[in-house]
Amino acid sequence: MNNQELIDKLKKIVKPYIQNEEAYDNLNEETKFIEDLKINSANLVDVILDVEDEFDIEIGDDEMEQMMDVKSSMDIITKKISK
Amino acid sequence: MIGNDIVDLSISHIGEGERRARYLAKIFTEKECVIIDQLGNDDMWIWLLWSAKESVYKAVSRNEQVIRYAPKSLECLSIKNKSNSNYETTVEYNGEQFVVLSHVSDKYVHSVTNKSNFNQSISEVFTISSNENESEAIDHKVLMYISTNTKYEYKNMSIKRDRHRVPHIYHGDKELYYLSMSHHGQFGAFVLTENH
Numbered sequence: 602m603n604n605q606e607l608i609d610k611l612k613k614i615v616k617p618y619i620q621n622e623e624a625y626d627n628l629n630e631e632t633k634f635i636e637d638l639k640i641n642s643a644n645l646v647d648v649i650l651d652v653e654d655e656f657d658i659e660i661g662d663d664e665m666e667q668m669m670d671v672k673s674s675m676d677i678i679t680k681k682i683s684k
Numbered sequence: 685m686i687g688n689d690i691v692d693l694s695i696s697h698i699g700e701g702e703r704r705a706r707y708l709a710k711i712f713t714e715k716e717c718v719i720i721d722q723l724g725n726d727d728m729w730i731w732l733l734w735s736a737k738e739s740v741y742k743a744v745s746r747n748e749q750v751i752r753y754a755p756k757s758l759e760c761l762s763i764k765n766k767s768n769s770n771y772e773t774t775v776e777y778n779g780e781q782f783v784v785l786s787h788v789s790d791k792y793v794h795s796v797t798n799k800s801n802f803n804q805s806i807s808e809v810f811t812i813s814s815n816e817n818e819s820e821a822i823d824h825k826v827l828m829y830i831s832t833n834t835k836y837e838y839k840n841m842s843i844k845r846d847r848h849r850v851p852h853i854y855h856g857d858k859e860l861y862y863l864s865m866s867h868h869g870q871f872g873a874f875v876l877t878e879n880h
Contacts, residue, residue, distance in 0.1 A: 636849070642753070643711075646755075653706075662754065662756055666752050666754045
């Protein structure tokens with residue numbers, strides 16, 4: 602999976618939870634989930650669970666802690682699926 | 685250190701069965717899951733504990749540079765029913781304990797923590813209509829509240845956010861209060877306390 606495919610998948614996952622359409626339309630590696638997309642912190646758990654389901658991986662507490670933006674999420678997912 | 689958090693119950697759903705169990709395991713410690721089980725595992729208790737933790741997170745993260753997402757770094761140690769719909773929770777973060785007061789209605793849960801003194805803080809919950817800009821609507825409510833209840837005039841006050849996105853209320857150049865704001869769905873809320 603290349604980076605663009607990964608971003609596209611993430612973009613689809615976060616869609617139900619975003620509250621800022623403009624930031625969503627411009628979503629890129631630098632986009633932050635809470636600050637930019639205005640995802641509610643309780644919904645960030647939904648994003649994590651949906652990522653687990655989509656990529657068939659398990660995200661630990663230490664990893665969840667870092668998943669505050671698109672870039673760090675991509676890094677964690679890439680690391681997990683390459684194992 | 686003050687913090688508050690509001691949960692709009694009408695848009696808060698964590699699903700059922702396996703999804704629910706996975707959700708809870710991501711945000712609550714084993715001890716907290718035991719507390720929730722003992723209380724009957726209703727969604728209301730889940731959001732009560734969650735908002736108590738969030739309010740403490742907001743209080744302690746006011747000066748932190750890095751925002752982390754580690755719900756289990758905060759732990760609810762106990763929960764007491766104070767009166768009707770009011771609860772007192774003790775939350776621990778980094779070895780320090782915080783008392784949180786929560787109010788529960790059939791529509792929302794609102795939690796407030798104030799490390800210094802609850803008697804000196806004021807908090808309000810209000811509804812935000814869907815055509816309003818949430819941030820502007822909350823700023824307006826806070827300034828309206830202060831101008832109605834104190835000598836400060838609305839037009840001379842302003843709310844500015846620092847680089848950690850923490851709001852501060854100014855009257856001219858003078859900072860008036862410590863302030864914490866939150867919004868979720870159709871509800872907005874704030875807590876403010878005198879500047880010491």
